[in-house]
Amino acid sequence: MLKPKKPSPCILIVKEAFYLTPHMIRVVFTSPELASRPEGCEGANCKIFLPAVGQSADALLAQIADGPRPTVRTYTVRHFRKDVLELDIDFVAHGDEGPASAFAMAAKPGDFIGFRGPSDVKIKDFYADWYLVAADMSALPVASAALEAMPRDARGLAIFEVQTEADVQDIDMPAGVEVRWIIQEDPHVASVAQEAAIRATQLPKGVVQTCIAGESGVIKALRGFLSNETEIPKQDIYISGYWKIGLIEDEHQIQKKLDA
Numbered sequence: 001m002l003k004p005k006k007p008s009p010c011i012l013i014v015k016e017a018f019y020l021t022p023h024m025i026r027v028v029f030t031s032p033e034l035a036s037r038p039e040g041c042e043g044a045n046c047k048i049f050l051p052a053v054g055q056s057a058d059a060l061l062a063q064i065a066d067g068p069r070p071t072v073r074t075y076t077v078r079h080f081r082k083d084v085l086e087l088d089i090d091f092v093a094h095g096d097e098g099p100a101s102a103f104a105m106a107a108k109p110g111d112f113i114g115f116r117g118p119s120d121v122k123i124k125d126f127y128a129d130w131y132l133v134a135a136d137m138s139a140l141p142v143a144s145a146a147l148e149a150m151p152r153d154a155r156g157l158a159i160f161e162v163q164t165e166a167d168v169q170d171i172d173m174p175a176g177v178e179v180r181w182i183i184q185e186d187p188h189v190a191s192v193a194q195e196a197a198i199r200a201t202q203l204p205k206g207v208v209q210t211c212i213a214g215e216s217g218v219i220k221a222l223r224g225f226l227s228n229e230t231e232i233p234k235q236d237i238y239i240s241g242y243w244k245i246g247l248i249e250d251e252h253q254i255q256k257k258l259d260a
């Protein structure tokens with residue numbers, strides 16, 4: 001069967017932006033174009049295109065279509081309220097050196113971005129006896145969306161790494177999922193805490209599904225552990241490097257292709 005055609009890139013306008021926690025900014029976007037996006041796309045990733053200084057929305061759209069490629073970054077749909085044409089993206093506030101982080105830190109009503117997506121939702125079917133979820137702050141949106149979508153009788157372990165105690169979020173997760181928050185004050189220092197916590201966990205028998213994402217060094221170690229030291233089949237594993245210490249996203253994407 002032919003897949004439905006993906007909607008064209010569009011402009012999203014900032015409706016509001018606020019700090020959810022000290023290092024996480026929620027930007028609420030709106031646009032009539034959101035009427036063409038599918039409901040239930042929370043946890044899917046999307047591309048955001050950042051306008052150059054002084055660029056108009058029309059000029060940005062034309063540049064997305066005809067090039068040269070504008071500054072583009074990958075993010076996760078955190079919430080989508082199709083009935084009111086609103087879409088939330090949660091941005092890690094990691095400073096001004098990253099254009100996407102800088103955009104979110106300065107975002108105010110009326111600002112705009114280009115938007116392409118969403119892609120398919122990462123985990124659509126939940127059939128495991130036990131779930132292993134692990135995320136740093138960049139992957140809290142995808143992990144939260146997965147936990148919210150799980151059956152309410154799901155069991156498992158969720159390990160989150162955040163910068164401060166105040167960055168802990170309330171997530172609507174099944175009561176049978178144990179949650180642990182690890183504080184890693186400097187995300188630019190390679191962390192081994194998630195790997196240590198996962199290695200120390202006795203994985204139960206039965207079907208295990210994973211939703212794991214975050215800094216690429218951490219992910220590389222976890223991927224090695226899951227594929228070499230556990231028997232979880234590949235199709236039950238979602239694991240992905242979302243950013244890499246010292247690389248901008250374009251460099252990270254090139255690195256990922258070389259490593260694949």
Ligand SMILES: Cc1cc2nc3c(=O)[nH]c(=O)nc-3n(C[C@H](O)[C@H](O)[C@H](O)COP(=O)(O)OP(=O)(O)OC[C@H]3O[C@@H](n4cnc5c(N)ncnc54)[C@H](O)[C@@H]3O)c2cc1C
Nearest residue numbers: 075076091092094098099100101138242243246247248249
């Ligand atoms: C599928 C997917 C989904 C993603 N979803 C989200 C999401 O919902 N929310 C989110 O915040 N991020 C998300 N990310 C990660 C995001 O794309 C990267 O963090 C991206 O590099 C941010 O762009 P930037 O312009 O802010 O920084 P860049 O210009 O790419 O990088 C500038 C510098 O900042 C560093 N840096 C990048 N990200 C971080 C970080 N999180 N913490 C500390 N330092 C960092 C880089 O190493 C580099 O030195 C996702 C990535 C992928 C692949």
